[in-house]
Amino acid sequence: MCGITGWVDFxxxxxxxxxxxxxxTDTMACRGPDDEGTWIDVHVxxxxxxxxxxxxxxxRQPMVSPDGRVALTFSGEIYNFRELRTELEGRGHKFRTRSDTEVVLHAYLEWGEHLAERLNGMFALGIWDGHREELVLVRDRVGVKPLYYFPTMDGLLFASEPKAILAHPLADRTVDADGLREIFGGVKxxxxxxxxxxxEVVPxxxxxxxxxxxxxxxxxxxTAREHTDDLETTxxxxxxLLTDIVDRQLISDVPLCTLxxxxLDSSTITALAARAIGERDAVRSFAVDFVDNIEDFQPDVVHPTHDAPYAxxxxxxVGADxxxxxxxxxxxxxxxxxxxxxxALDWPILIAGSGSMDISLYLLFQAIRQRSTVTLTGEAADELFGGYPWFHFKEYTQTGTLPWTLAHNLGFHSLFGxxxxxxDLPGFQREAYRKAVEEVPRLPGETGQEMRMREFTYYFxxxxxxxxxxxxxxxxxAVGLEVRVPYCDHRLIEYVYNTPWExxxxxxxxxxxxxxxxTDLLPKSVLERPKTGYPVSKDPAYGRIVREEFCKLLARDDAAVRPLLNPAVVRAVRQDPSSAAMLTGTEVDFALHLxxxxxxxxxxxxx
Structure with a gap:
């Protein structure tokens, strides 16, 4: 995993x-703490x-072809690089390293831009083809690895992260109404x-x-395809598929673990990893918790059970460490x-509870990095297999909007109304829904619940x-930790997307x-456990400290976020700081992030 950047000017x-x-390059030192490199030619x-x-x-990268005319800067992991290497060797290619990077380079020399269809993995890459004087940018199928670009008058800038592009004097540092809609809209x-x-380069x-x-x-x-397998075969x-995916994603020359x-999702990945590793070693695993949860866990609708006993x-x-x-x-x-x-984020990501969630994730990853360089996670199983409540309650499935935006819009109107x-955030969300509906691949004649659930899966x-x-x-x-997401393997996504909702x-x-x-991998308690959201701290001290910081911020006449806030709320809080208690924790946290x-x-x- 790495950070890539480039500049082309013709x-x-x-x-x-x-x-x-x-x-x-230096802006992304955290993405690549082990090495750095640059490569410059006339126009690149x-x-x-x-x-x-x-x-x-x-x-090491950037990596250059034997004739010096093709250069590659690559971020990610290719899980089928060994098979591709064997095929390329059969076609006469010679390799000098064991890296997947060199396989990607030779794959381009053999198949040109159509190397993309042959790669299984998470990746973002830039290739300069000096024979054609052409830059090729490729992003993985579902967007696991980021890749941004900024067209210029005579070429283009690109990078894994916007901060690298912003380090160039030609880049624009403007956020307009469209940008704010993307931040507040809850739709990517x-x-x-x-x-x-x-x-971004579209996945x-x-x-x-x-x-x-x-x-x-x-x-x-x-794409929509008829599913012909019976339930047992499915x-x-x-x-x-899951067994093969996890086996492939355990390839590493550095310490590896799971979240x-x-x-259900993370337990499955951990159990499969433990089986694949076998008696060679114990799989490492990590979980996050909060002091107040340990002392006094209080269940609610989103968190009906406490993670720790199940983990x-x-x-x-499975004998995990x-x-x-x-x-x-x-x-x-x-x-x-x-x-x-x-x-790390380059701009605030607005999800209910995102302020404290972002912070706890960062601190979790920081702790993991002390013992491991790579981790596998259960991310994306809910989107693919229909785990979210939005899939299961009629009030969400018949709204005529992207389902999660109903919950997303709650609690932000006091401070940002x-x-x-x-x-016109409602107009933005309606248009986003309209475009998503138009894109959905469907089977001819598909109607009713099957059609609706296919649409929902596509949206998510x-x-x-x-x-x-x-x-x-x-x-x-941001802490130099590589996260792999087995549920994002395109083969699994293609298969499950076309599996009937029943x-x-x-x-x-x-x-x-x-x-x-x-069923045979996990304890009965985990197999029967209800959906439980990512844990959050309910410690009153967190909310109190955040609100104190918020009040200090509003006391500043030059606070950069002031033009985005409700003037009436700003006046009220400045006159009486205790009135900040009426605001949701998410919007206060988000104002500080902004x-x-x-x-x-x-x-x-x-x-």
């Missing part, structure tokens, strides 16, 4: 631009920061970004950049931690899941298909 000689190239400059995972000595529209003029797409402009090609997308196929909450039961069953990372309010409210989180009205995979993947990537890479909910339970596929972001990045608001 009208300038970039060989004297090493300082700018290095500045762009590449930068790379490396987190060494496979072939520690041989995988494919390709859209928050900073003006800086979109499953290849961009070719030449003197003639930019050509965007889709190499993968979800259950067996899901199990076979284990004690829920420990799974760890004991398990660690509970316990966090307290004192460390979660450190200003330096908030700054590190905002810097005038702003949301000014940027292409709109909701990508927000979670973005957050997971940025917060983990099979997905077999047994009358959410994720019934997944439960059936792993202010830190605008000031840290020296942004211009154009609304």
């Amino acid at each position: 009208h300038r000689d970039l060989r004297g631009e090493s300082e700018t190239t290095q500045a762009m 400059a590449f930068g790379h920061r490396r987190l060494a995972v496979i072939d520690i000595e041989g995988g 529209n494919p390709g859209a970004s928050v900073l003006r003029g800086m979109p 499953g797409h290849v961009l070719r950049v030449s003197r003639n402009g930019i050509v965007d090609r889709t190499y993968w997308q979800l 259950v067996a196929t899901v199990r076979e 284990l909450s004690g829920g 420990q039961e799974v760890a004991d069953l 398990h660690t509970h990372v316990v966090l307290g309010s004192a460390e979660m409210t450190q200003p330096a931690v908030r700054e590190a989180v905002v810097r 005038p702003l949301l009205a000014r940027i 995979i292409t709109r909701f899941m990508r927000t979670l993947l973005d957050r997971k990537d940025r917060l983990s890479m 099979m997905k909910s077999t047994g009358g339970r959410e994720k019934g298909l997944l439960r059936s596929a792993v 202010n830190t972001w605008i000031e840290m990045y020296d942004l211009k608001l154009d609304i």
Whole structure:
């Protein structure tokens, strides 16, 4: 896992631009603490920061072809690189390293931009083809690895993270109404970004950049196919796919672990990893908890059960070396931690509870990195197998909007109400829904619940899941930790997407298909455990400290976030700080994140 960046200019000689190239590269030192490199030719400059995972000595980048005309800067992991290497050797290619990076380079030399269709993994890569004087950008199928770009008058800038592009003097630091809609809307529209003029490469797409402009090609997308397997075969196929996926994703030359909450998704990954490792070693696993939860756990609708007992039961069953990372309010409210989180994300990600959740994830990853460099997680199973409540309650399935936005919109109107009205957030969400509906691949004649659940699955995979993947990537890479997501393997996604809803909910339970596929792996208590959300701290001290910081912020006449806040609320809090208690914790946390972001990045608001 790494950080990549590049600059192409068809009208300038970039060989004297090493300082700018290095500045762009340096912004992503956290993504690649093990090594760095730059490569510059007449019209192109590449930068790379490396987190060494496979072939520690041989995988240095940027990597250049034997003739010196093709260069690669690559982030991610290719899980089928061994098979590809064998095929390429059969076609006459010679290799000097054991790295997947060299396989990607030779795959391009053999198949050109169509290497994308052959890669199984999570990846973002830039290739300079000196024979064609063309830049090729490729992003993995579902968007596990980020890749941004900024077109210029004479070329293009690109990077794993916006901060690298912003290190270039040509980049625009403006956030306009469209950018604020992306932040507040709760919808990650494919390709859209928050900073003006800086979109993402759409997952499953290849961009070719030449003197003639930019050509965007889709190499993968979800398609609708008739599912002909019976239930028994479907259950067996899901199990076979998961087993193969986890086996592949255990490839590493550095310490590896799993995230284990004690829920169905992460427990499955941990149990499969333990089986694959066998007697060679004990799989390491980690979970996060909070001091107040340990002392006095109080169940609620989102958190009906406490993670710790279930996680420990799974760890004991599979023989995992398990660690509970316990966090307290004192460390979660450190200003330096908030700054590190905002810097990692590049802009605040708004999900209910996102402030404290982002901070706890960052601290969890920081603790894991002390013992492991790679971790496997259960992310994306809910989107794929239908685990969220939104799939199961009629009030969500018949709304005519992206289902999670109903919950997302609650609790932000006190502090941000005038702003949301000014940027027409409801109109933005309606348009996002309309575009998503138009995209959904359906079977001819499909109607009723099957059609609706197919639509929902598509929305969650292409709109909701990508927000979670973005957050997971940025917060983990900020501490040099690689997170792998087995449920995002495109083969599993393609198969389960086309599985009838009746099979997905077999047994009358959410994720019934997944439960059936792993019955022999997990304790009965975990197999029957209800869906439980990511844990959050309920310590009153956290809310008190955050509100105190918020009141201090509003006391400043020059606070950067002031133009985005409700003036009436600002006046009320300045006159009586105790009135801040009427605001939700999420919006107070988010206001602090926004202010830190605008000031840290020296942004211009154009609304």
